[in-house]
Amino acid sequence: MTAFSDFSWLQFVALNWPAGAQRGVPDCTAAFGSSEKTVWQTYKTTDQLFLPNALDPGPWDAGAVMLFTLEHRAKAPADLPVEESVRQAVGGWLTDQHGNPTYYSISVNRVSYEYVVTNGYYNADIIAAADKVSFPEGALEVKAAWRILVDSDDHSRYHTMTAQVTEYDSEGNNTGRTREAVVGMVGMHVVYRAPGFPQWTWATFEQVDNTDASHGVQPSYFNENCSGPHCTPNVSPLITGAPFTAPNQVTRVTDLDDEVIAVNQDWQARVEGTPFQYYRLISPQWPTDPSDPGNPQGSPFPSTVANTVLESYIQPISSCMDCHSTARVPGNATKSNYSFIFLFAQQPAKAQGESQ
Numbered sequence: 001m002t003a004f005s006d007f008s009w010l011q012f013v014a015l016n017w018p019a020g021a022q023r024g025v026p027d028c029t030a031a032f033g034s035s036e037k038t039v040w041q042t043y044k045t046t047d048q049l050f051l052p053n054a055l056d057p058g059p060w061d062a063g064a065v066m067l068f069t070l071e072h073r074a075k076a077p078a079d080l081p082v083e084e085s086v087r088q089a090v091g092g093w094l095t096d097q098h099g100n101p102t103y104y105s106i107s108v109n110r111v112s113y114e115y116v117v118t119n120g121y122y123n124a125d126i127i128a129a130a131d132k133v134s135f136p137e138g139a140l141e142v143k144a145a146w147r148i149l150v151d152s153d154d155h156s157r158y159h160t161m162t163a164q165v166t167e168y169d170s171e172g173n174n175t176g177r178t179r180e181a182v183v184g185m186v187g188m189h190v191v192y193r194a195p196g197f198p199q200w201t202w203a204t205f206e207q208v209d210n211t212d213a214s215h216g217v218q219p220s221y222f223n224e225n226c227s228g229p230h231c232t233p234n235v236s237p238l239i240t241g242a243p244f245t246a247p248n249q250v251t252r253v254t255d256l257d258d259e260v261i262a263v264n265q266d267w268q269a270r271v272e273g274t275p276f277q278y279y280r281l282i283s284p285q286w287p288t289d290p291s292d293p294g295n296p297q298g299s300p301f302p303s304t305v306a307n308t309v310l311e312s313y314i315q316p317i318s319s320c321m322d323c324h325s326t327a328r329v330p331g332n333a334t335k336s337n338y339s340f341i342f343l344f345a346q347q348p349a350k351a352q353g354e355s356q
Contacts (some may be wrong), residue, residue, distance in 0.1 A: 004284035008203035013189050013267075014141060015040040016159065017277060021291070023061055024110050024307075033274025036161050039152075040142045043107035046344045049116060053349040054123040060110050068163040068179065070103035070146060077200040092236040093172060094312055096220050099245045100148040101168060102186065102309055105343060106266070110142040111193075128331040137195045145187035145309040147220060154217065155229050157278040158184030158207060172244035186210055186220060187309040191338070199298040200287040200322040200338050204307045208278050211250050211308050221250040221308065236313040250308050253315035256282065257302070260343035282307055285320050297325050 018035035019042045020027035026039050037324040042065045050055050094102040108116075115135055121127040148165060149155055188205045208215060211222045222233070228248055230242040233249040242248065256264075264280045271277050283305045287298025298321075306318035324338040336342050 001257055001259040001284070002263060004201070004286055005260050005281055007201070007265040008281050008284045009263065011192065011203060012188070012205055012279070013271070015190065016176055023065060033276055035302060037065070039149055040107055041161065043109050043142065044113050046108070046341055047301065049108065049341070050122050050346050052346055054125070054346045057117060057122055060113055068105060068161060070105060070163050070183065071166040072104045092238040092313065093244065094221070094250070094309060095244065095246060095248050096147045096149070097218065097223055097247045098150050101244070103146045103165060103183065105144050105146065105320060107142045108341065111136055112139040112141060116228065120274060121342065122345060124330045124347045127329045127345050128333060129340050130329055130334055133329065133334060135193050135339065137193050139193040141191040141339065141341065143187055143189040143191070146183040147186050149184045150183045153184070153205070155184070156275060157183070157209060157217070159275045160184050168244065170243065170245055187307050189307065194207045197287060197290050199287040199325070202305070204282045204305060204310065204320070205279050206307055206309065208280055208283055211252050212350060221248065222257040223249065224248065228240045234313055234315060238352060240319060248312070250312045252308055254306055288323070297321065
């Protein structure tokens with residue numbers, strides 16, 4: 001556990017290093033924590049990879065690094081059936097204690113991006129017909145959760161950025177409007193196709209104030225003085241019927257491993273003086289038996305891994321690898337090598353006169 005936890009923190013620091021002039025490349029002359037624009041934030045997002053009408057998104061270096069537009073209030077398209085969905089907590093949304101929704105972004109590194117583009121897998125028809133999907137070693141995905149910071153929040157305790165956030169009405173419907181807001185990162189999954197690990201390696205991090213009041217800060221997703229009909233923790237609002245603007249109560253279900261706690265203390269001390277000292281590794285996860293053809297999932301360890309802002313309502317049964325082992329291409333014909341990004345693939349435009 002210690003070795004994989006250290007590796008997870010090395011990834012976290014490398015990905016959150018200040019970005020250089022080139023997309024996906026660090027500025028090695030900059031001090032860690034000195035910039036809001038980090039290496040992984042210059043990666044291409046799924047919105048930049050999977051364009052309307054399945055247009056070719058072009059080469060990796062095409063286009064400027066843009067301000068994030070945070071639209072997704074769930075981890076995947078909302079129209080997916082539950083069994084295919086990687087939405088927040090298998091459906092629903094997550095509203096913080098200020099009544100604002102949590103937003104999600106997915107970014108891919110150059111290896112992942114070029115694998116998709118080279119094969120035309122940004123086209124839903126092409127990826128649906130693929131007989132095998134196998135990302136090359138070095139592929140990496142970052143799934144992040146963000147919340148809008150208000151004046152009463154201590155911004156110094158967050159990795160922040162300015163983003164365009166989609167506005168929702170009181171029923172949770174997209175209004176079509178956006179506004180500029182400062183957001184703080186509250187969760188981060190790192191998924192890496194490491195050499196020798198065809199099932200990928202996994203790590204998940206959280207901001208320390210998400211549900212924990214021990215730091216003397218009001219938690220972002222828990223109020224011990226909650227009153228009213230929607231105070232039961234860790235229950236999806238789709239089940240409780242809670243309004244979209246009602247804060248959702250979340251607590252941590254699975255305690256952190258002692259070795260993970262020790263590694264966190266070490267790395268938090270190393271990054272002291274930066275916002276990243278207020279983040280902690282929740283757990284790594286890896287296949288303990290990655291090479292046995294008779295055991296394709298590789299026996300994940302630990303068996304349960306849950307991030308309170310990414311798997312809020314399914315924590316007791318959450319497993320990154322178990323979930324992603326079910327990932328398939330559109331149409332479900334082929335497994336998609338532990339990646340759900342193809343759920344965002346778009347249909348090509350129909351030729352004039354062709355039936356829709």
